[in-house]
Amino acid sequence: MSVAAASAAVAARFRTGDRVRVRRADVPGHIRTPWYVRGHTGVIERLCGAYPNPEELAYARSGLPAQPLYRVRFVQAQLWPDYAGSPADSIDIEIFQHWLEPA
């Protein structure tokens, strides 16, 4: 990330271990939040840093201020009703802060 991007980053709202819900939104454009986690609750695994918003970059805009990006851990059995596997199985996904709300 460039120095300019770092200085124009949105402050991080969440910390490792926080429970978060992914917004159940249907917005047009270049979205990097997969459908299968929208509306679901997970736990912040780590803060990855702040990155220019890909939804803006896709239209040749700056993507600034940079958005905090997290790895959020979901329990597989909660995402897929017929999931076959250990109840401990998980999936970690990178999600930008503006898609997350406290749960």
Place this chain on the structure above:
Amino acid sequence: MNEHPDDHEGHDHAHPHPGVRPDGDDTLNYYQVMEIAVRELLIEKGVLSADAVRREVEKMDARSPAQGARVVARAWSDPAFKAKLLSLGNDALVDLGLERGPFKLVVVENTADVHNVVVCTLCSCYPRWLLGLPPDWYKSRNYRSRAVSEPRNVLREFGLDLRDDTTVRVHDSTADMRYLVLPARPSATERWSEEQLASIVTRDCMIGVAVPKAGSG
């Protein structure tokens, strides 16, 4: 072909050759046409040269999973390096003389209880600067959709049968991180050199659809 015992010098191919499949590279799709158009424009306007484009393709093709295997073998042999790889992946690459890379590297470690597997459901994100180009199956809709929803079945199809009490962690590479699986070091390799260790670490082991075995080197 049997009906043409002579070589094809000066042969104009005006007639069909039964049993010979066409090359299949004569029809360009939308994105191929767009790539050619953009590339030709950039060259015409002097932004890039054809040689610069060729050099980049050559450079990408020269990257291979052997680089990743070196990283894994060093992590198995050197606890301090391993700790750095797991916390500051890109810095650890630089220590080995490899490219830092354009993306943040997240290294996930397989243990006796946890197995990690990487997918990019949205496209084909992959640590290309480290492992080279991803395999075709990694980009397929089948792998991208099923690796997240039924990873154990997918792994079984790759020949990897995990115990029921092993925790499977899928990593969906949706944004700015790139992932490398650090496999568990097989038993009976205690006296192996780093070169020997690297020889059993394959591409698939670093994506997480296989595990290294001491007998496969």
